Amino acid sequence: MDFVCAHAGRPVLALTRRDVARALLAVPSGVALVALPDLRREMLAAGRPLTPTFWESAKAILSSIEAGQATVGDVQRWLESTGTEPILMTPSYFVWPEEDERGPVAAEMYARLVAYLEERLAAGEIEPDALVSGDREARRAYEELQEQWLSTPLPDGRVPGFAVSDEQDEELFAAWDEEEAYALSELRHIMAELPKQPEAPLAELEAAAARLRALLALPGYPSNVLRACAGFEDRPLPDDDAELWLAVAAGIAGPISDLSEGGDVLEEFVDLDGELSEEDIALANLCAIQHADWLAGVAALARMGPGVLASPERMARLIAESEDVDVDEHADDDVEATERLFTSVVTLWGYLGIVDEDDVLTPLGWWGLPKALERSWAPPAE
Incomplete structure (x- = not known):
């Protein structure tokens, strides 16, 4: 439990399913499987129990990973079923950059969406147990909630989805310009010789x-x-x-x-x-x-x-x-x-x-x- 709290940067009573899931995925699946029963007992004793459905799903996905059967999509879908993990690709084809490729704007918007989903979860608008069991209506509602947030202006006027896309475009253009400048320099060098x-x-x-x-x-x-x-x-x-x-x-x-x-x-x-x-x-x-x-x-x-x-x-x-x-x-x-x-x-x-x-x-x-x-x-x- 201490590792999970340190990984999430939160005390135990503030931990979410997403926090626990990400911590379990941060270590080898065999280690996570061995630690799972103790973690469940420690969180129960600390007053932060999660539902049996979550723990069963955690055991199932970790076992599948350990057996080499889980796909990247399976793991991503399980992580999204925690109820506060942004969907990697929405139905309207908005795609979040990979975590290690997010610029400052994407990182900010991602964190804002996580915080928003946590608020909606606390308000009872998201049903994680239904998500993890594959309930289509729950999944559709979860997707629509995020689609709406991505297209709704923030108080400062920025529209999250557009802000992230604009940053990605700027990064792409900058990389293109850098590659073009290098190619031009090499061409001039070759011609001069x-x-x-x-x-x-x-x-x-x-x-x-x-x-x-x-x-x-x-x-x-x-x-x-x-x-x-x-x-x-x-x-x-x-x-x-x-x-x-x-x-x-x-x-x-x-x-x-x-x-x-x-x-x-x-x-x-x-x-x-x-x-x-x-x-x-x-x-x-x-x-x-x-x-x-x-x-x-x-x-x-x-x-x-x-x-x-x-x-x-x-x-x-x-x-x-x-x-x-x-x-x-x-x-x-x-x-x-x-x-x-x-x-x-x-x-x-x-x-x-x-x-x-x-x-x-x-x-x-x-x-x-x-x-x-x-x-x-x-x-x-x-």
């Missing part, structure tokens, strides 16, 4: 830009994807050929916007029996490629120069064998996945003249790819 810097093939650039202007004026794929990648859906094309070409090439490495064509996008994506369009597949593939893969692939092409094969299969192999990025050894299925992603890339590269009809890197691609990648990763101020 090249024995010969690529020069702009002006005639090829002018011809490619002319073809690109004509292509971007057309409806459908690939024009709509290239416009979305460069952010040209709602702004005019630049007059300068190099500016136009680099904007589109950079957009392939980092799409600026999504498709804005007509149609009900939500209806399209909830149609599980339907097939994704060619443009949807292309944009999804572009967005799935990691900074490290772009860096490895483009660095390899920059070193080898024009005339090298840049097919999807070759790009996947160059990335897998790259020494420019620290990645685990690529399994065959990883290489195949990378190849599928770069199928869309190489196809779009062909429209820009980065590769020729045989997927061979052109002088224009050798000059432009590193510049496009740098443009995609550089902060707006640059």
Whole structure:
């Protein structure tokens, strides 16, 4: 009992089922099973008995853990059945970050929700024995109680669910910016070490830009994807050929916007029996490629120069064998996945003249790819 009180940071008379459950899960299941009878007697003697239903459920879940039969979901569900443990994922798909990944806001909101649930439990609005026995109505009421709290403004105006999501978004964006800055630094370092810097093939650039202007004026794929990648859906094309070409090439490495064509996008994506369009597949593939893969692939092409094969299969192999990025050894299925992603890339590269009809890197691609990648990763101020 002393361990449980210390773990919860509360005296015995203030302990909740959640406190006891979390303390039992904090030690090896065999140790918890052995200690369970003594703990139950000590809490009874101290005037803080819990119901037989709780103790039976504790014995059952600990035995299942010890036997290697309990899943993570089983343990989480049991912990939530204590009546004051927030649901890890609500019916509306709000998901709490893992405990060791919560920022200050998430930690604060989590603690506030625990305190709120303790108040509702004390008021008799939560039935933990019904929860642990699997009563559906009790579970539904428990879920609705938390959904309502997450969407109700606090006295300071913050809405808990939105506050947590906003913090997670900020952390995600910060991590993305950090990864992008590192990739940009590595790219510049690699290019500075090249024995010969690529020069702009002006005639090829002018011809490619002319073809690109004509292509971007057309409806459908690939024009709509290239416009979305460069952010040209709602702004005019630049007059300068190099500016136009680099904007589109950079957009392939980092799409600026999504498709804005007509149609009900939500209806399209909830149609599980339907097939994704060619443009949807292309944009999804572009967005799935990691900074490290772009860096490895483009660095390899920059070193080898024009005339090298840049097919999807070759790009996947160059990335897998790259020494420019620290990645685990690529399994065959990883290489195949990378190849599928770069199928869309190489196809779009062909429209820009980065590769020729045989997927061979052109002088224009050798000059432009590193510049496009740098443009995609550089902060707006640059």
